[in-house]
Amino acid sequence: MGMVLLAAVVYFANPVQLWGRLQQASPWWLLAGFLASIASNVVSAWRWRAMARWLGAEMSLASSMRWYFQAIGLNVLLPGAVVGGDVYRAIALQRTGQAKAASNLSVILDRVSGLWMLCAIGGLGAAACASTLAPWLHLDIAVFGGLLLAITVLWLLLPGLLLLGLHQGWLSLPGAWLEPIRTAALSPDFVRQLLVQAASSALVQLLSAAALACGAAALGTSQEPQVWAFAIAPVFLMAALPVSVGGWGTREAAAVAALAPFGVPAVLAVGVGLLYGVFALGQGALGALALGLPARSQA
Numbered sequence: 001m002g003m004v005l006l007a008a009v010v011y012f013a014n015p016v017q018l019w020g021r022l023q024q025a026s027p028w029w030l031l032a033g034f035l036a037s038i039a040s041n042v043v044s045a046w047r048w049r050a051m052a053r054w055l056g057a058e059m060s061l062a063s064s065m066r067w068y069f070q071a072i073g074l075n076v077l078l079p080g081a082v083v084g085g086d087v088y089r090a091i092a093l094q095r096t097g098q099a100k101a102a103s104n105l106s107v108i109l110d111r112v113s114g115l116w117m118l119c120a121i122g123g124l125g126a127a128a129c130a131s132t133l134a135p136w137l138h139l140d141i142a143v144f145g146g147l148l149l150a151i152t153v154l155w156l157l158l159p160g161l162l163l164l165g166l167h168q169g170w171l172s173l174p175g176a177w178l179e180p181i182r183t184a185a186l187s188p189d190f191v192r193q194l195l196v197q198a199a200s201s202a203l204v205q206l207l208s209a210a211a212l213a214c215g216a217a218a219l220g221t222s223q224e225p226q227v228w229a230f231a232i233a234p235v236f237l238m239a240a241l242p243v244s245v246g247g248w249g250t251r252e253a254a255a256v257a258a259l260a261p262f263g264v265p266a267v268l269a270v271g272v273g274l275l276y277g278v279f280a281l282g283q284g285a286l287g288a289l290a291l292g293l294p295a296r297s298q299a
Contacts (some may be wrong), residue, residue, distance in 0.1 A: 006248050076281055130144050163190055188248075
């Protein structure tokens with residue numbers, strides 16, 4: 001489905017013009033985007049390790065980096081967007097002797113942490129772009145911006161309120177497999193751990209937005225920072241849908257829709273999405289190579 005969608009998007013965006021733009025892309029901006037994308041995933045691996053340790057599963061920083069980039073390689077090669085890599089990370093952690101529930105939950109909650117902050121930053125970006133987006137949607141600018149800000153603030157507070165409820169005992173979790181979450185919420189440093197997840201997730205998304213913006217600059221187009229803060233939400237959420245390989249197709253279609261209100265031509269929007277996919281492809285190649293390295297017995 002993703003490949004069919006990608007072919008359709010490229011066709012309607014004019015493949016001749018798209019190829020010409022890609023050939024003229026600035027190599028320095030491409031390098032900057034690739035490095036920002038790598039930095040984003042390095043922070044993501046560190047965040048996953050912090051989440052795992054909070055839930056009671058131990059692993060070294062080196063192992064978290066190795067397994068995370070191996071997972072990126074699998075995501076590029078396998079259908080299902082991020083699903084294959086996430087399953088691999090959970091299994092890799094379990095094989096070191098860590099508890100199954102903590103290992104699985106560390107991957108699930110790490111992904112949730114990223115999506116939580118992605119939506120929050122996207123909401124703030126959309127509110128900052130209300131003067132452009134509201135007329136596009138035939139809505140009042142003040143109402144649109146104020147409603148988005150209110151929803152985003154509540155969204156940011158939601159994990160803290162849930163953990164506080166578990167910590168205070170007025171919320172309970174069904175099922176023994178969720179016990180690591182309850183234990184984490186009862187830990188004395190749960191507020192600090194939540195702030196660590198929020199800060200690292202914010203840094204991940206900001207670096208990802210920078211990579212997207214560098215790809216656009218490589219093609220000769222630029223937008224205000226708040227535009228990229230908004231655009232990462234639909235672009236990355238669509239890329240994470242388990243209907244394609246590596247997000248190809250869904251990511252480019254989302255880029256066209258998200259950037260259209262700001263006057264970005266479809267050919268450039270598709271190019272931005274493709275370049276971000278190429279950044280992931282490069283890291284996926286590194287991760288695939290890492291799969292062939294000798295396994296370490298120490299996690």
